[in-house]
Amino acid sequence: MAIAGIDRGSHVLVFPYPAQGHMLSLLDLTHQLAVRGVFITILVTPNNLPALSSLLSAHPTTIATLVLPLPPHPSIPPGIENTKDLPASGFKSLMVALGDLHNPLLDWFRNHPTPPVAIVSDMFLGWTHHLACQLGIPRYTFSPSGALALSVILSLWRYPPKRADPRNENEMIRFPKVPNSPEYPWWQLSPVYRSYVEGDPTSEFIKDGLLANFASWGIVINSFTELERVYIDYLKEELGHDRVFAVGPLLPPANKTIERGGPSSKSILSWLDTCEAQSVVYVCFGTQAVLTNNQMAVVAMGLEKSLVKFVWSVKEPTVGHVAGEYGKIPAGFEDRVAGRGVVVTGWAPQVAILSHDAVGAFLTHCGWNSIMEAVAAEVLMLTWPMSADQFSNATLLHELKMGIKASEGPQTVPDSGQLSELFSKSVSDKTRGESERAKEFGWAAKEAISENGSSWKEFDRLVVNFSH
Ligand SMILES: *[C@@H]1O[C@H](CO)[C@@H](O)[C@H](O)[C@H]1NC(C)=O
Ligand SMILES: *[C@@H]1O[C@H](CO)[C@@H](O)[C@H](O)[C@H]1NC(C)=O
Numbered sequence: 001m002a003i004a005g006i007d008r009g010s011h012v013l014v015f016p017y018p019a020q021g022h023m024l025s026l027l028d029l030t031h032q033l034a035v036r037g038v039f040i041t042i043l044v045t046p047n048n049l050p051a052l053s054s055l056l057s058a059h060p061t062t063i064a065t066l067v068l069p070l071p072p073h074p075s076i077p078p079g080i081e082n083t084k085d086l087p088a089s090g091f092k093s094l095m096v097a098l099g100d101l102h103n104p105l106l107d108w109f110r111n112h113p114t115p116p117v118a119i120v121s122d123m124f125l126g127w128t129h130h131l132a133c134q135l136g137i138p139r140y141t142f143s144p145s146g147a148l149a150l151s152v153i154l155s156l157w158r159y160p161p162k163r164a165d166p167r168n169e170n171e172m173i174r175f176p177k178v179p180n181s182p183e184y185p186w187w188q189l190s191p192v193y194r195s196y197v198e199g200d201p202t203s204e205f206i207k208d209g210l211l212a213n214f215a216s217w218g219i220v221i222n223s224f225t226e227l228e229r230v231y232i233d234y235l236k237e238e239l240g241h242d243r244v245f246a247v248g249p250l251l252p253p254a255n256k257t258i259e260r261g262g263p264s265s266k267s268i269l270s271w272l273d274t275c276e277a278q279s280v281v282y283v284c285f286g287t288q289a290v291l292t293n294n295q296m297a298v299v300a301m302g303l304e305k306s307l308v309k310f311v312w313s314v315k316e317p318t319v320g321h322v323a324g325e326y327g328k329i330p331a332g333f334e335d336r337v338a339g340r341g342v343v344v345t346g347w348a349p350q351v352a353i354l355s356h357d358a359v360g361a362f363l364t365h366c367g368w369n370s371i372m373e374a375v376a377a378e379v380l381m382l383t384w385p386m387s388a389d390q391f392s393n394a395t396l397l398h399e400l401k402m403g404i405k406a407s408e409g410p411q412t413v414p415d416s417g418q419l420s421e422l423f424s425k426s427v428s429d430k431t432r433g434e435s436e437r438a439k440e441f442g443w444a445a446k447e448a449i450s451e452n453g454s455s456w457k458e459f460d461r462l463v464v465n466f467s468h
């Protein structure tokens with residue numbers, strides 16, 4: 001296994017959690033580690049192996065794979081190994097099933113001639129902290145969310161808030177220790193936390209894993225100092241050490257951005273080439289959220305009335321959606337907006353779209369990866385957080401004045417008139433203030449990841465840890 005030029009001491013195990021939003025950014029991180037000469041083994045289950053293909057072909061001699069079968073779980077059908085093929089609640093079962101890899105992984109380590117000297121694993125794999133302790137090596141938690149998100153999660157599990165009235169979903173929960181004292185109604189808090197049942201084995205396993213994340217040797221965050229300094233400092237203070245590494249924004253290598261889209265990629269990008277700078281609104285609600293038909297109708301009407309140019313990436317309903325109630329593009333819509341807008345079903349090359357000069361605003365569900373991509377692309381965000389863990393992402397954008405609220409909540413149907421006004425405002429002079437802020441943070445993001453920038457240095461600081 002020895003590889004010329006690679007220090008034996010810098011072999012690291014990377015273990016992603018198989019959900020799109022978690023995996024892509026950890027693979028982008030892995031690419032960066034490989035570029036810095038770290039020798040890596042990536043652990044995946046068999047059906048997730050294809051997701052590694054471009055990474056493996058880019059680093060044939062520095063990245064190896066460890067493929068272990070997914071241990072069986074009563075709620076996971078055989079052959080299913082990724083959250084995208086499970087109903088929304090399936091991510092917990094997958095966390096539990098992956099937990100059963102503890103012993104096979106321990107055996108692998110013990111039989112390896114030059115085993116990894118550190119583990120970098122997703123925050124949904126908190127149990128790897130215990131494994132690392134058994135092996136006497138450091139484990140680094142990978143957080144696909146930002147530092148504010150992580151601060152709120154840490155606070156929730158370390159200092160569980162007392163509820164005055166457990167039946168009141170709207171009760172405000174305050175986080176006085178977190179900088180800027182954020183507060184959220186109960187229903188907007190992490191669903192993992194809200195669904196915790198004391199004594200229930202799944203709940204206890206997940207709780208233990210989340211707390212283990214904070215007990216781990218270090219934490220690597222997909223964010224950057226200039227964006228979230230106060231929250232990064234807060235985490236260091238809470239953890240009692242400074243091994244919190246803000247290495248973001250983690251992005252695909254420049255020439256890979258188009259690959260992350262489907263076959264329609266080239267035609268969308270050439271259509272954007274024909275549009276004026278910052279004249280297009282991009283609409284996408286991420287890989288999980290699917291709009292109800294009422295919400296679809298309102299977004300369509302808003303786009304139609306606003307007369308703006310747009311690209312709308314529409315997610316088709318998947319497992320767990322009642323047939324016929326979700327994701328329907330209103331009849332005749334595409335004809336009425338022909339020439340002015342593009343509707344993409346299936347995969348859109350999001351990074352390439354956002355980075356295109358023509359795109360000036362982005363209606364987003366506020367998933368952290370989307371935010372990082374939009375920040376790096378200097379695009380103003382119109383926020384519509386959907387699932388219960390995206391609300392603080394939206395708060396951060398409002399706080400930093402580079403995001404404008406469009407709506408919130410998975411059931412809300414906003415007013416199409418207001419939406420239409422917001423769309424036209426977002427690509428006009430009326431939002432110049434926010435657009436300027438978005439540009440400033442975009443420059444800061446590019447600076448952060450370029451040579452000697454803050455995230456660049458954080459990477460160096462991280463890699464130095466591996467060679468000890
Ligand atoms: C931001 O969104 C991501 C999901 O995309 C979530 O994991 C994270 O917890 C959110 N952050 C906050 C602060 O809610
Ligand atoms: C992509 O870019 C990297 C460095 O930026 C380069 O090493 C690689 O050869 C490029 N790949 C292709 C397919 O152009």
Ligand SMILES: *[C@@H]1O[C@H](CO)[C@@H](O)[C@H](O)[C@H]1NC(C)=O
Pocket residue numbers: 451452
């Ligand atoms: C980065 O820092 C190193 C060491 O201080 C210096 O030699 C190098 O020129 C710097 N690179 C850039 C692009 O500023």
